[in-house]
Amino acid sequence: MKSWWKVVGLVILLVVGCLALTATSAAGPQKLSITYGEPWKELFEPAIEDFKAKYPDVELEVTMVPYGVDMVEKVSLDLAAGVATDIxxxxxxxIPEWAEAGYLYPLDDYLAKWPDWEQYYPGMQEIVAFNGKHYAVMIDTDVRMLWYWKPIFEKAGIPMPWEPKDWDDVIDAALLIKEKVPEVDAPLFIPMGTKWAEGTTMQGFYMVLLGADTPEGDHNRLRDWEAGKWIGYSLAIYRALDFYRKVFVEHKLCPVEPHYVPDVWGEWRRMMREGEIGIGLGGSWEWTEFWPKEILPPVEEREKLLGWAPMPGSGKPGAPEIVTISGGWSLGINAAARDPDLAWKFFELLFTKDRMGEWLAFAGKIATRKDVTEVPAYAQNEYLVEVLKLMDYTTYRDTYPGYSTVSFYVQEATADVAVEGLTPAEAMERFKEKLVEEFGAEKVAP
Known part of the structure; x- marks a missing residue:
């Protein structure tokens, strides 16, 4: 009898073993999917090849989002549809909106064991956090400034290096360009409208809002953080919209057509490198992106053509003397990722000191971690060393769940003034009405 039970037990073990093998076979190889944007191609492609070499049994599915495609919109739609990649x-x-929606996987357990994390600037750790958890690792950061085309400044007789002290200096320089170099299409270019998406909010509106009034009491912000409300009406918002009125309506320093072409970013860059813009509000990355990489001039030639100056405040009492704002792109893990541990292995391989330092220098991006500045390619880049000084003046967006909606309303408000002809007061009233309708009167100040 015992022998019979031994035989039965052996058969059961064999069956279970076969089932396990079948299940393993059915599961197939490990898979990892990654989405990245074309501007980061030179960073991701070598890392992907290194990952393939180190983990040959992992099947990689890679999606590159090309230039001209709104990656925030694409990934947002993918996440909502449940088809987003693992990374x-x-x-x-x-980050706040996607984290609150449950789309992002918290990384704190990985970060606690990752020695590199302590190298990241405190601000670069804070910017990826929401409700006490970290949901991404910053790839790059940036600042914003005034770019200017030196040959146009020479024709207009504007001294260089240009050092505007307030908004009047900026407007006056643009008016001089309009008078002395009339063939320039946009003496002063500032992003406007919804086609730019977040570009209008950050490169345009925030860069005047922050300099429009004192930062005390969140007077120059979109959110009153102490009260926990969105700001629907303020002197700073009025002054920022009035700046748009002066540029687009009163002085006609910027045409509206470039803000409605299919690729507004590409058009702005083309206009700048072809001498159609005198002064333009833009980001630090443009040092290497005003030209396609195939025709990017050497640094020596670029320095003869392109200059930059910090954006001054309005000159009003209490307003900052220098204004800039930082954002940047990060890498996160989809909360629905098939294998978060495997995804993190790609993070460790991508975010090395040398890889990041060399790519940041190549791309003209600002470092997010302290040790990257020790990498020779970065340390020897005079532009990056100089522009890094603006980080002393920087701040961040009022990112809180609902911010992307507020940002869209900001973009509409700039077009209300620049295109629709509303006064700053009328545009601000419409902006506030939209906030109240979206969030409720109790969530909007004043």
């Missing part, structure tokens, strides 16, 4: 690029301002 996704995250514009840092979207």
């Amino acid at each position: 996704i690029m995250v514009d840092s301002f979207m």
